Amino acid sequence: EDKVVQSPLSLVVHEGDTVTLNCSYEVTNFRSLLWYKQEKKAPTFLFMLTSSGIEKKSGRLSSILDKKELFSILNITATQTGDSAIYLCAVGDAGGTSYGKLTFGQGTILTVHP
Amino acid sequence: DTEVTQTPKHLVMGMTNKKSLKCEQHMGHRAMYWYKQKAKKPPELMFVYSYEKLSINESVPSRFSPECPNSSLLNLHLHALQPEDSALYLCASSSSSGISSYEQYFGPGTRLTVT
Numbered sequence: 001e002d003k004v005v006q007s008p009l010s011l012v013v014h015e016g017d018t019v020t021l022n023c024s025y026e027v028t029n030f031r032s033l034l035w036y037k038q039e040k041k042a043p044t045f046l047f048m049l050t051s052s053g054i055e056k057k058s059g060r061l062s063s064i065l066d067k068k069e070l071f072s073i074l075n076i077t078a079t080q081t082g083d084s085a086i087y088l089c090a091v092g093d094a095g096g097t098s099y100g101k102l103t104f105g106q107g108t109i110l111t112v113h114p
Numbered sequence: 115d116t117e118v119t120q121t122p123k124h125l126v127m128g129m130t131n132k133k134s135l136k137c138e139q140h141m142g143h144r145a146m147y148w149y150k151q152k153a154k155k156p157p158e159l160m161f162v163y164s165y166e167k168l169s170i171n172e173s174v175p176s177r178f179s180p181e182c183p184n185s186s187l188l189n190l191h192l193h194a195l196q197p198e199d200s201a202l203y204l205c206a207s208s209s210s211s212g213i214s215s216y217e218q219y220f221g222p223g224t225r226l227t228v229t
Contacts, residue, residue: 032216042118042204042220043157050213088156092216100145100208100215101170104156 002027004105012111023089024071032092118221126227137188137205145210146188151202164210195228
């Protein structure tokens with residue numbers, strides 16, 4: 001069974017701090033790793049990392065994938081109160097009937113204080 | 115603009131009611147998904163449709179019945195639910211081919227309460 005573990009489970013920082021969120025995984029047939037931001041309702045897509053794209057950056061957010069050590073990190077620099085959310089890591093498995101299937105980690109709750 | 119929409123936003127139903135959740139995507143995707151998310155838990159996959167055909171059913175109880183009338187619409191029919199079925203129900207869509215099938219875009223969800 002696929003397994004995705006995120007750490008820390010929660011994190012409290014002040015505006016301007018830099019944070020690093022971690023995601024480790026065990027999957028049978030790895031195809032992709034995704035990061036989502038979830039505020040009140042829908043998870044919002046941030047990045048997808050694959051064998052052909054192991055680093056992504058968008059503004060203050062960046063992410064890397066280490067396929068050898070089976071983990072990914074999401075970095076947020078110069079945090080703002082609007083970054084407060086649950087950050088979800090998900091892994092895509094390509095085996096058999098699980099095509100298109102994502103398995104999510106339990107999420108990291110990030111709180112940014114002014 | 116939200117390109118995946120869901121209705122209703124909130125739904126309260128009794129255990130003997132029949133109701134439906136609706137999802138529509140305007141992204142030209144050919145794969146659509148239903149997820150269930152309990153409070154403080156990650157989303158859990160329920161069903162996957164690809165080209166309007168059911169391709170994955172994650173052993174979901176038969177009181178949940180999905181339907182995909184066309185490539186942009188996805189319904190979830192609910193009947194004889196239990197209080198433990200109360201959750202946020204999320205719809206998502208993606209391309210149905212290759213690595214893009216994992217890049218899923220979510221709707222805002224329907225908050226379901228079963229009384």
